[in-house]
Amino acid sequence: TGRRLVMVDAEPRACALARLNAAQVEEDVEVREGRFDAVLDPAERFALVVADPPWVPSQRVAEFPEDPVWAIDGGIDGLEVARRCVRTASRHLAADGRVLLQLGSVEQVEVLDHTCETSGLEVLAVREAGEGGSRGVLALLGPEAWTGPRPHEG
Incomplete structure (x- = not known):
């Protein structure tokens, strides 16, 4: 796309x-180390934000002994x-941009919906991964003012 990653x-x-x-590709790739809410310039805008935050509830991290706690503990x-x-993401999203967010369940997306609304975003689509959502879900978020066609749900 010619866009910077x-x-x-x-x-x-x-x-x-x-x-x-990143060194193996010819694209413009920048890697920043730190908390995402601290390493982005306030003026930066992105057409797409892909986020895979930890989403396992703290009391359940012991169920995944092969994963480092810091990588999965979502509070x-x-x-x-x-x-x-x-x-x-809502502060750094281009006007017609999208957020692709990985979570653990459809129920988590429903709980997160309030945060989306107060941030000026809405859930446009949710897709379960794996049999019956066994591998989590992907939620597509976009600005509330979006009037175009909605992506297919399922």
């Missing part, structure tokens, strides 16, 4: 791997980081 992660090892991958209801993602 900005990748953000708070984990140094993830950033190091992202930089190694009490699993949505602490996702809420921050939505609020931050």
Whole structure:
């Protein structure tokens, strides 16, 4: 597309791997290390924000012993980081931009809907991954004023 890709992660090892991958392509890729709500310039706008925040409720992280706790712990209801993602993305989204957000369940998307509304975004589509949503869900968010056709749900 010719657009610049900005990748953000708070984990140094993830950033190091992202930089190694970015060096293999000819695209304009920048990797920033730190919290996403702290490393973006206030004036930056993006056509697409892809976010995969930790979404496992804190009391359930022991169910996933193979995953580092810092990578999966989403707070009490699993949505602490996702809420921050939505609020931050809404401030950095181009006028007709979209947010693609990975969460654990349709129910989490429904709970997050209030944060979307207060951030000027709405849930445009939700798609379950895996059999019966066994691998999470993807939620497509966009500005409330969007009047174009809605993406297919399912």
